[in-house]
Amino acid sequence: MESRLLLNHQALEHTLNRLAFELFEKHGDFQNTAIIALQPRGVLLGRRIVERIADLTGVKVPYGELDVTFYRDDFRRRDEPLVPAKTNLDFSVEGKRIILVDDVLYTGRTVRSGMDAMLDFGRPIQVELMALIDRRFSRELPVQPDYVGRMVDVVKHETVKVHWSEYNSDNKVTLYSFANNE
Amino acid sequence: MSKLSTKRLLGIKNITRDDIDLIFKTADNFKEVINRPIKKVPSLRDITIANIFFENSTRTKLSFELAEKRLSADVINFSAGSSSVKKGETLIDTVNNILAMKVDMVVMRHPNPGAHVFLSKHVNCAIVNAGDGAHEHPTQALLDAFSLRERLGDLTGKKILIVGDILHSRVALSNIFCLQKLGAEVRVCGPATLIPKHIESLGVKVMLNFKEALAWCDVANMLRIQLERQDIQYFPTLREYSMQYGLSNDLLDSIGKKDIIIMHPGPINRGVEITSDIADGEHSIILNQVENGVAVRMAVLYLLAGQTNTIS
Numbered sequence: 031m032e033s034r035l036l037l038n039h040q041a042l043e044h045t046l047n048r049l050a051f052e053l054f055e056k057h058g059d060f061q062n063t064a065i066i067a068l069q070p071r072g073v074l075l076g077r078r079i080v081e082r083i084a085d086l087t088g089v090k091v092p093y094g095e096l097d098v099t100f101y102r103d104d105f106r107r108r109d110e111p112l113v114p115a116k117t118n119l120d121f122s123v124e125g126k127r128i129i130l131v132d133d134v135l136y137t138g139r140t141v142r143s144g145m146d147a148m149l150d151f152g153r154p155i156q157v158e159l160m161a162l163i164d165r166r167f168s169r170e171l172p173v174q175p176d177y178v179g180r181m182v183d184v185v186k187h188e189t190v191k192v193h194w195s196e197y198n199s200d201n202k203v204t205l206y207s208f209a210n211n212e
Numbered sequence: 213m214s215k216l217s218t219k220r221l222l223g224i225k226n227i228t229r230d231d232i233d234l235i236f237k238t239a240d241n242f243k244e245v246i247n248r249p250i251k252k253v254p255s256l257r258d259i260t261i262a263n264i265f266f267e268n269s270t271r272t273k274l275s276f277e278l279a280e281k282r283l284s285a286d287v288i289n290f291s292a293g294s295s296s297v298k299k300g301e302t303l304i305d306t307v308n309n310i311l312a313m314k315v316d317m318v319v320m321r322h323p324n325p326g327a328h329v330f331l332s333k334h335v336n337c338a339i340v341n342a343g344d345g346a347h348e349h350p351t352q353a354l355l356d357a358f359s360l361r362e363r364l365g366d367l368t369g370k371k372i373l374i375v376g377d378i379l380h381s382r383v384a385l386s387n388i389f390c391l392q393k394l395g396a397e398v399r400v401c402g403p404a405t406l407i408p409k410h411i412e413s414l415g416v417k418v419m420l421n422f423k424e425a426l427a428w429c430d431v432a433n434m435l436r437i438q439l440e441r442q443d444i445q446y447f448p449t450l451r452e453y454s455m456q457y458g459l460s461n462d463l464l465d466s467i468g469k470k471d472i473i474i475m476h477p478g479p480i481n482r483g484v485e486i487t488s489d490i491a492d493g494e495h496s497i498i499l500n501q502v503e504n505g506v507a508v509r510m511a512v513l514y515l516l517a518g519q520t521n522t523i524s
Contacts, residue, residue: 097241100253100514111518113214113234114241122249150250 036163036190037180037203045179049160050082052177053129063127064092068144069099069115072132074194075162079131092126094119098143117147124152129177133192135161138173163190163203215519220339221512222328223348224389232393236358238511239504246282246506256285259517262310264320265342266292266327271478271502272342272352276319279509285517288315303327304334311337317517338516346380346441352477353386355508357394359501360431363473368395373425375457376435376485379406380442383477384435388414401425402457405446422457427467433475434459434485450484460487473497 037045057063060083067076073095080093099114130144141159148154162179168186180203184190188207195201216231224232245253261280265273273289280287290310301309307318317338320328325347332339343349357367364370372391378384378400391398392415400407401419411418419425426432437453447453464470474486474496482488491498 099241100245100255105255105518106258109519110215111515114238116241117244146254150248150252152249 032207034205034207035202036182036205039199039201042179042201042203045162046078046082049162049177049179050079050086053079053083053160054086057127057129060087060089060091062125063129064094064121064123065129065131066094066096066119066123066144066148067131068140069095069097069117071134071192075133075160075192076131078194078198079160092121094121096144096147098140098147101143101146103139103143119151122152123148123154126152126154127156127158128154129158129160131160133161134163134165134190135159135173135175135178136165136168138169138171141173142171162192165190216515219516219519220328220332221350221516222332222339222341224350224353224386224393225348227350229393232354232357232390235354235508235511235515236361238515239354239358239507242282242510242514243504243507246503246510252282252284254284255514256280256283256517259283259316260286260288260314261317261319261513262288262290262315263342264290264292264307264310264318266320266322267343269321269342271505272321272349275502275505276340276342276351276509279506279513280319282506283510283513285317285513303331307331307335311335317513340512340516343382345382346385347382348386348389349382349477350386350390351505351509351512352383353390354512355501355505356383356387356433356475356477357390358508359475359497359504360473361394362500362504363497364430366395367391370396370431371429372396372398372431372433373401373419373429374398374433374435375401375422375425375459377406377437377442377446378402378411378435379408379446380438381435383433387433388416399425399428403447403453423463423467426459426463426472427469429472431473431475432459433477435477436479436481436485454484458483458485458487459490461489461493464490471495475501478502 065076065080067073080091083091095118097115097117099112158176160177161175164175164178164181165184166181167183182190188205190205192203217228263273263276277287319340319342321342322344325345327344328339328341341348341350361367374384374387388398399417399419401422404420407418474490476486476498480491
């Protein structure tokens, strides 16, 4: 297995700041906006984005974490069911502008499940999508992000992983390449 | 681990501690789901489940049906009273006929102990035991332990007393297996005539004196006297039973212990095994048990349905 660093800690910091600024530009005072991060890995990005918006604007944006396991389209198509993570969403999305957050956007299927799951909490007036990494050209559903940290071209036997360190000191994004038989 | 060690839930005896933990973890998530404004997920939308009840049930049947509907499964209900069973059809034929209509899972209650084990040897589908005679009632034991875990946390070393008609109770047996697997200490209490012989071989101590037993326990699970299963007289009168083994505030006052957690699998005979003030009191978790029943049954059905790759 080979690995290649896509974003080091500093580059990732810049990217997170830029994403927060992009949201600020579009949503202003975040009056009617809420952020929902997808479990399990999107929440690590979501929490950081919410923190950065608070630093930037002083606004505490309503934030929820959503598990999509029960909405996935591959249930009974894999050998083992996935173990769900916790959903923690204590507000209604009715009439709100929602920003869905995930770390790596790949086939688009998780986001599709996430939208279904979110709609069980109400009818938002608008839904946008933020992805830290967009693996373009590998989509299986017509899903496109509105806010992208970094776009990468990755083939099927490669995987992109975002590493979040415990004290935010060594966050990074790495690309792993597996030989076809690995 | 995300997979049960079994394809069927026939009893607690043949599942593992890991299975129980996985069911509880999944049930935690379903409990959150059933408290949402839209209490439904699409997971089992391509599954059809038959609820086959050869014995009366209100709570268990409703709870299973609701769990199935909350998972978006298609549900058919079958009661022995209004079926061809009366015309002499065998159990295997009945179930095979239902399965021929492309049913994926069977939830069954049957008056004969072991009916599910027998059936599992002859039909190839997921089976959930919703009670077989005086043998096992696994989902009840799971929801009881889940409710206790919610209140007490880890059950290791907790002292749990099961009181009443142990002899005719499937809830007692499944509870003993489940609680012991979770590390709790279980004792049973009741009239000697209603305690099964050799129950000590399960590692369960028998206490005939209710007052002493209450002084020992952290939790009292009060069972109903199952008059419908009693073919002979096991005690002189219900009044005498109630005086000896009925739980009341006066009794708790007399031992100076008010914080015992009270459980009951229902239906309650108020004034017989338990007084109303106790059943409705602050230490009673009877209605939590009912609420958790739906979440636990959703978890069991979801995990059993999900581990078989039947589509691709």
